[in-house]
Amino acid sequence: MALQNALIAAQSKPANRFLRLLLWDGCHASECCPFPRWRIVSPTGVHFAYLRRVANPFIHWIDARGPWAPWLFVALFLAASFLMIWRLEVMSHRGFQGTVLGTLIMPYCSGLGNLMFAFMLGRNGGAGADVMVNSLVNNITNMTLVIGLPALIWGMSILPREKTSTKAHVLPENQAHQLNRLALLLTLTAVLFFTGAVWAMGRKGRLDFNDGLVLVGLFLFWQCFHLFEVLKSNVRENKSLGWTLPLDLGLLAVGAYGIYVSTDWLVAWISSIHGGFVSAAHLGWLSGWLMVLPNGLLAIYYGWHKQPETVYASQVGDAHVSIPLCLGIFALYRPLEIPPLFHNAMLILLAATLLHFFFVAVLGKLPRVAGLILVAAYGYFIYTGLLK
Numbered sequence: 511m512a513l514q515n516a517l518i519a520a521q522s523k524p525a526n527r528f529l530r531l532l533l534w535d536g537c538h539a540s541e542c543c544p545f546p547r548w549r550i551v552s553p554t555g556v557h558f559a560y561l562r563r564v565a566n567p568f569i570h571w572i573d574a575r576g577p578w579a580p581w582l583f584v585a586l587f588l589a590a591s592f593l594m595i596w597r598l599e600v601m602s603h604r605g606f607q608g609t610v611l612g613t614l615i616m617p618y619c620s621g622l623g624n625l626m627f628a629f630m631l632g633r634n635g636g637a638g639a640d641v642m643v644n645s646l647v648n649n650i651t652n653m654t655l656v657i658g659l660p661a662l663i664w665g666m667s668i669l670p671r672e673k674t675s676t677k678a679h680v681l682p683e684n685q686a687h688q689l690n691r692l693a694l695l696l697t698l699t700a701v702l703f704f705t706g707a708v709w710a711m712g713r714k715g716r717l718d719f720n721d722g723l724v725l726v727g728l729f730l731f732w733q734c735f736h737l738f739e740v741l742k743s744n745v746r747e748n749k750s751l752g753w754t755l756p757l758d759l760g761l762l763a764v765g766a767y768g769i770y771v772s773t774d775w776l777v778a779w780i781s782s783i784h785g786g787f788v789s790a791a792h793l794g795w796l797s798g799w800l801m802v803l804p805n806g807l808l809a810i811y812y813g814w815h816k817q818p819e820t821v822y823a824s825q826v827g828d829a830h831v832s833i834p835l836c837l838g839i840f841a842l843y844r845p846l847e848i849p850p851l852f853h854n855a856m857l858i859l860l861a862a863t864l865l866h867f868f869f870v871a872v873l874g875k876l877p878r879v880a881g882l883i884l885v886a887a888y889g890y891f892i893y894t895g896l897l898k
Contacts, residue, residue, distance in 0.1 A: 569771060569775070572586070572775075573775070579775075579779075580776065580779055583771075583772045583775050583776050583779075584772070584776065584800065586768055586771070586772040587623070587768070587769060587772035587773065587776070587800065588803065588804060589768065590764075590765040590766075590767075590768025590769045590772065591622075591623065591765070591769060591804035592804055593761060593764065593765040593768070594619050594622070594761075594762055594765035594766065594769075595619075595620075595804060595805075595808060597758050597761045597762055597765070598619055598620075598762075600758065601755075601758050618831065619762060619765075619766075620805070620824065620827055620828045620831065621648075621801075621828050621830075621831025621832060621835070621836070622766055622769050623769050623773055623797075623800070623801035624644060624645065624648055624801050624831055624832045624836045625831060625835070625836060625839070626769060626770050626773045626774070627641065627644055627773055627777065627797050627801070627836070628641050628644075628645075628836035628837070628839045628840045629839060630773065630774060630777055631777070631840060632839060632840040632842070632843030632844065633843065635844075636777075636781075637793075637847075638716075638717070638840055638841075638844065638845065638846030638847050639794065639846075639847050639848070639849040640793045640794040640797070641794070641836060641837065641840045641846060642794070642837065642846060642848065642849055642852065643793075643794025643795060643798065643849055643851070644793075644794045644797045644798045644801070644832070644836070645798070645832035645833050645836050645837055646798070646833075646851070646852070646855040646856075646859070646895075647794065647795055647798025647799060647802070648798045648801055648802050648828070648829070648832045649701075649705075649829045649832050649833055649859055650855060650858055650859050650862070650888065650891050651798065651799070651802045651806070651888065652802060652805065652806075652825040652826070652828055652829050653701075653825065653826075653829065653859060653862040653863060653866065653884075654858070654862050654884040654885065654887045654888035654891070655806075655884070655885060655888040656802065656805065656806045656809045656825050657809065657821060657822065657825055657866070657876070657881075657884065658880070658881040658882070658883070658884025658885045658887075658888070659809075659810070659813075659881065659885060660809055660810060660812075660813025660814075660818075660821055660881070661813075661876040661877070661878060661880060661881030661884070662878050662881030662882055662884075662885060663813065663881075664813050664814065664816065665875070665876075665877065665878055665881075666813065666818035666821065666822075666875060666876040666881075667818060667874065667875035667876075668687065668690060668691050668694065668818055668819065668822075668870055668874050668875055668876075669687050669688070669691060669874030669875065687874075690819050691870060691871075691874060694819070694822050694823070694826070694870055695867065695870060695871055697823075697826045697827065697830070698826060698863055698866055698867045698870070699867070700732055700830060701826060701829050701830070701833075701863045702860065702863050702864070702867070703728075704728060704729075704830065704833050704834045705833055705856060705859050705860055705863065706860065707724070707725065707728060707834060708725065708833055708834055708837060708856070709853075709856040709860070711724070711725075712848045712852055712856075715847070715848050716845045716846060716847050716848055717837060717838075717840075717841040717845065717846040717848070718841060718845050718846075719841060719842060719845075721838070721841050721846075722837075722838040722839070722840070722841025722842040722846075723838070723842070724838070725834035725835070725837055725838030725841065726834070726835060726838035726839065726842065727838075728834050728838075729830065729831075729834055729835040729838065732830065773797075776797075776800070777793070777797070780793050780796060780797075781793060792896075794849075795896060802828075805824050805825060805828055808820075808824055809821045809824060809825060812824075818875075818876070822866075851894070851895040854891075854894055854895065855891060855895060858887055858890070858891050861887070862884060862887060865880060865883065865884070
């Protein structure tokens with residue numbers, strides 16, 4: 511009882527103003543449940559997080575920073591995201607990219623923030639429209655602004671310029687670039703199919719449980735396709751993962767936990783605010799921008815270093831996780847209501863993907879004029895979806 515009273519009294523502290531009350535979760539200390547839990551309830555009555563009675567002191571330290579707490583949790587999210595991306599890059603250079611583990615782990619790591627967001631709102635009774643807006647903001651930002659801006663500044667050429675040389679010399683040199691272009695066209699085709707499937711299912715105004723099964727199944731089929739491709743490749747060549755694999759996986763786990771904790775806290779904090787731009791009304795937009803920021807910064811870095819394949823791979827791969835996987839996960843919990851911006855945003859996303867497909871297939875590059883069109887399309891998306 512003393513602990514319960516102390517926790518309820520803690521609501522008056524500035525760092526905990528977003529809490530309405532702390533309720534005992536009906537789980538008492540016993541053999542079946544040795545660690546009782548408390549349920550955090552927001553002012554809207556949505557259960558946002560479950561914490562064990564012995565909570566993480568580091569999280570409590572951040573939470574006690576008052577007005578600095580949101581910025582510290584944003585910094586934690588970015589640091590955890592960059593930690594995961596850094597280790598994935600290291601593992602990729604060591605041959606991890608072409609292995610079964612790489613095929614299964616990498617896509618989930620790139621879109622882990624979006625997955626956590628969909629899971630938390632689905633589990634805790636959040637609005638499905640926020641998950642849809644989060645996914646649309648993530649994918650449209652990736653496919654327009656994040657790819658278009660490096661193309662506008664530096665240009666993005668998937669295929670190198672042909673040099674006057676003998677055919678025997680040019681063919682081996684360009685073979686890798688041709689394979690990269692074909693792989694990129696395949697992933698862009700997947701974005702078209704995934705986006706088109708969601709658009710067709712969402713025309714009735716919602717995504718239900720059956721739609722969620724189909725969307726999750728589509729993503730799993732895509733994963734299985736890559737898995738068997740990798741298995742066939744491994745028959746031809748033997749790749750070693752190295753002795754540092756346990757360390758790399760451990761650091762990935764640390765990054766995943768940081769993303770989970772920071773996303774959980776930030777969702778609860780924003781959902782408690784009901785006035786101004788940073789509020790529950792714009793949860794989908796704010797979370798989408800936050801989760802695309804690490805990949806966006808990397809796209810600028812790799813665009814500056816003239817690595818367009820990496821720019822494309824990071825953004826398009828991340829888009830596969832938001833649509834259809836995140837939407838499907840939420841629809842398995844409860845029906846996902848379609849927000850008003852859905853149809854216009856879907857047209858923008860489909861048009862941007864077709865634009866990428868055309869220039870990569872025909873020209874083997876994304877010229878600066880295409881980058882300008884993509885950046886302008888993103889401005890139109892912001893105007894119609896947020897400002898208008």
